[in-house]
Amino acid sequence: MHSAADILRGVTTFALRTASPAKTRAEAVVVGVLPDGVLAPGAEDVAAAYGRKLKGLLATVGAKGAPGEVAKVPTGGTIASPLLVLVGLGADPDAAAVRRAAGNAARAVTNAASVALALPADGPELVRAVVEGYRLGGYAFTSYKSKPATPTTPAEVVVLTPVARRAEVAAAVESAQVVVDAVVATRDWVNTPPADLTPPAFADAIAAAVKDVNKGLPKGGAKVKVDVLDETRLAELGCGGLLGVGAGSAAPPRLVELTYAPADAVAHVALVGKGITFDSGGLWIKPAASMATMKEDMAGAAAVVQATLAAARLGLPVRISAFAALAENMIGDAAMRPGDVLTTYDGTTVEVSNTDAEGRLVLADALGRAVEAEPDTIVDIATLTGHMVLALGDRLAGVMGDDDVVAQVIAAGAAAGEDAWPMPIPEYMDDRIHSSAIADLAQYDGIRWGGGLFAAAFLRAFTGALPWAHLDIAGPTFNKGGPNGHLTAGATGYGVATLIEYVRARGDA
Known part of the structure; x- marks a missing residue:
């Protein structure tokens, strides 16, 4: 039976039900497998239906x-569904393990009109992980396919859970849908070819996204x-970092500023x-192999925008001042040179030594603007x-800054299923950034x-000197x-869910 209203996203309806996985007539049933062979x-009812035959x-x-294992088994009538999908969970599965398993299942089940997910889901956190994992695992970027493959997304996905009737579980599913929408939109932006997402085009896309979200907000909801x-x-503002980095490109830079200010805000981030x-590297041009995926270098700005829009959709009681610093780092007759000195928004002079260390220059202007908004805390995010x-590998983010804010961000990442690790800023680094002989700071x-x-x-x-990470x-x-x-494969949307959880926690503090 339905315990909450079905939630429609695209062509797939997600529903919560208390039905038995052995009796559901969905075209495929997904269950988890533990290392001890159970x-x-x-999935207790499925195990009971197979009995002694299960281990064999x-x-x-x-x-x-x-983790990562997937097997598909025709049921031959042992259970009502014709297909049983077995996904590995590892020992003592938590929400992160369930999220990963649901993602693997989404790619394993093709051409099924309906899918029932009978993974561990006895509380809001696990139910949310099931929904997020399945939707994100089935993501595909097909905008540039001349003949896109026939969609294999099921018309209905049912999450089987004993707590389907609880209001907080239905709310967790709705929240999961908002988070996934934001992550998917970020993936789409990051996957877009760079010729089609120049700084002006990206700024236009952000403005259009804000307009669309504002249209869908409930009456009385704070608009972005x-x-x-x-x-x-x-x-006019003296944003020398953005202008210096963007000088070599035919597409000029942009700084997009968003404000979400609910009347009941209890914090300001x-x-x-x-x-x-x-990012071509500018005059310090990158090796060809390193340039191949440099369309990804705007992922931090995409995450900031989509996290802000998600906060508005969720009605989180936190004021957000968001700053997306957009530029294209190219080679041209006006490109910045090693040895140039730029003056940033707050008046600081910076000696440029490496034009491929451009991200910190555009962030300098954006951070200066953020400080003037007088927030309680600042969080910046960058493919920096x-x-x-080299230090952490390709699945962990590094988090640096004030200890309290760093701890809060890492906790938010854990809640969101995104791994991060604290890194230091040793005192002697202050001497290094002040090593320029001719400017206030050395960029490199x-x-x-x-x-x-x-x-x-x-x-x-x-x-x-504001609290910052x-x-x-x-x-x-x-x-x-x-x-x-x-x-x-491709853009992951990493950081969006972490930022949303960070903002959510500030509203609950």
Whole structure:
């Protein structure tokens, strides 16, 4: 039976039901497998239907319960559904494991009109993980396919849970849909070819997204305001970082500022995102192989925008001042040169030594604007340094800044299912960023070691001593390999869910 209104997203309806997975007539039933050769909670009725045959079946199809495993078994009438899908969960599965397993299931079930998910889901957190994982795992970017493949998305996905009738569970599903919408929109932007998402085009896309979200807000809901600063206004304001980075491109830079100000706000957060729509490296041109995915360099700005719009849709009681710093780092006759000195929005002079360390320059202007908004805290997010990828790999973000804010961001990431790790900003980094002989700050000092920490120290100089954290997402923002759990190939949308959870927690504090 239905315990809550079906939630429609695209062509797929998500519903909550208390039905038995062994009796449901969905065309496919998904259950979890644990390493000890038994089915996970939620699949008890399926295990009972198979009885003693279950262990032999699992052994035959190689289902050992390891994360990432997927096996499909025709049921032959043992249960009502014709197809049983077995997904590995690993030992002691938590929400993150369930999210990954649901994502794997989404790609395994094709051409089924209806799917029932009987994964561990006995509370709001797990139900939300099931919905998020299934939707994100089935994501595909097909905008540029001349003949897109026939959609295989089921018309109905049913989450089977014993708590289907609880209001907080229905609310968790609705929240999950909003988060997924934001992540999907971010993935779409990041996957878009850079020639089609130049800074002016990206700014237009942001303004259009704000307009669409505002139309769908309930009557009386706080709307999101948007202000797009073009190159003329940036020059008037003295945003030398954005203008310097964008000088080599035929597409001029933009600074997009969003404001969400609900009447019941109990906190004020500034979100700042790096939006380099393509990074050639400038005159410090990148090797060809390193340039191949540089359309991803605007992922931080996309995350900031979509997190703000999601907060408005969720009605979170937190004021948000968001800043998306957009520029294209190209080679041209006006491109900035090593040795140039730029003056940022707050009047700080910066000596440029490496034109491929451009992200910190556009963020300097955006952070200066954020400080003037007088928020309680600032969080910036950026695909900033290859050093962080070397340090943490391609699935972890590095988080630096004030201890309290760093801890809050990492906790938000854990709740969102996005992994992050705290990194230091050693005191001696302050000496390094002040090593220029001719300007207030050095943008780069040529020392190979600790480049990600140097970049964070540089950004800190523009935070006005406000509580602040910096997320370096250069690793997890783009999946260059095959799909894994709820992460598909290409843009991952990393950071959106973390920012939403961070804002949500500030509203609950």
